């Protein structure tokens with residue numbers, strides 16, 4: 079059992095015992111009203127003391143003490159607190175049972191969930207030590223209610239992040255399933271692939287952050303799907319609103335989704351391999367473009383761009399690519415653009431053997447490869463539309479403030495001002511959140527500029543509790 083689950087169970091036990099103690103208060107009220115016998119209540123008070131001891135031990139993980147402690151007497155407001163804790167706890171437990179919630183310590187979402195459970199734990203522990211005076215309980219309750227307000231906000235953030243994660247992993251699984259079927263020679267409809275492509279396009283239209291998915295190393299189909307979706311997201315942001323692509327966006331995005339269909343047949347250990355490949359392994363890898371193209375013929379028997387993209391996405395303009403060493407004139411413009419997206423997405427995504435490259439570095443390296451003749455320069459320059467720091471990046475500005483990148487520049491300015499996206503300040507230079515939300519178009523801010531992206535640890539510190547999916 080992981081720490082969070084254990085903690086939730088202990089809190090549940092504590093909450094139950096507080097509820098039982100609260101039953102005593104109701105009984106006491108009944109005696110005062112003349113509807114219950116004092117002897118019955120006294121017996122329950124003794125049991126209440128024992129419950130308090132149990133309650134205390136539940137959180138310490140110790141056996142209940144033999145000696146009964148004093149009974150807990152809660153005001154109505156205190157009782158409401160306990161009930162609110164119960165409701166919030168149930169929500170946290172339901173979230174913990176969802177496999178979408180990560181359990182690794184250090185995962186921002188898992189840490190947020192655990193820390194939120196700890197907050198409820200702290201509230202219940204404080205309720206346990208409430209003094210008998212009603213006025214003192216009222217004062218304490220007011221403070222604890224404010225803590226529970228924060229717990230509620232955090233639960234809403236966790237739910238929202240899990241919805242996002244669930245939608246993303248659902249897409250990866252849908253595509254992985256389609257790729258498995260394609261590899262097995264089973265039928266997959268173009269419509270189902272277009273449906274997925276449409277979702278990727280709509281995300282880009284709504285300005286959602288680009289997500290660089292990690293590859294699962296235990297399943298080649300999931301790895302190919304995660305990568306295909308990342309490449310499609312990049313392509314969607316480059317062709318949106320481009321006259322050259324008018325009416326063909328979905329066709330392009332479908333090709334990006336399935337371009338590595340041939341990877342599904344690679345051995346699992348090859349996907350996770352850290353060191354250099356053997357000659358035999360290299361031959362296997364170099365076969366994946368043609369294997370992919372052949373498996374796609376069943377979907378597009380008359381040929382088409384998706385098949386060309388699968389076959390040629392590792393070819394290079396200078397003839398150094400594989401599998402055929404094709405050169406510039408033998409490669410379609412669309413395939414050249416997909417190759418650019420493929421290289422950029424691969425560099426900016428985490429791999430089992432290395433962390434992700436900074437988007438800015440990935441962009442610079444892709445442009446460099448184009449400059450050396452491997453990729454098409456004109457198509458590679460389209461990457462500038464993503465900006466050096468794509469939406470969702472958390473960056474430091476030159477005055478020491480921290481900002482969240484909202485959107486790149488648009489139109490001609492996207493190509494001339496890739497280092498000057500639109501941002502919103504999330505921390506002032508003095509380290510405090512801004513008093514009011516502030517939006518900055520860096521292209522209109524003279525010399526003002528981005529200095530760097532924050533490290534993962536810095537991102538977690540600044541925005542981990544607000545946007546766990548961005549860190």
Ligand SMILES: [Fe+2]
Nearest residue numbers: 337338391392
């Ligand atoms: Fe590939």
Ligand SMILES: [Fe+2]
Nearest residue numbers: 305337338420
């Ligand atoms: Fe690829």
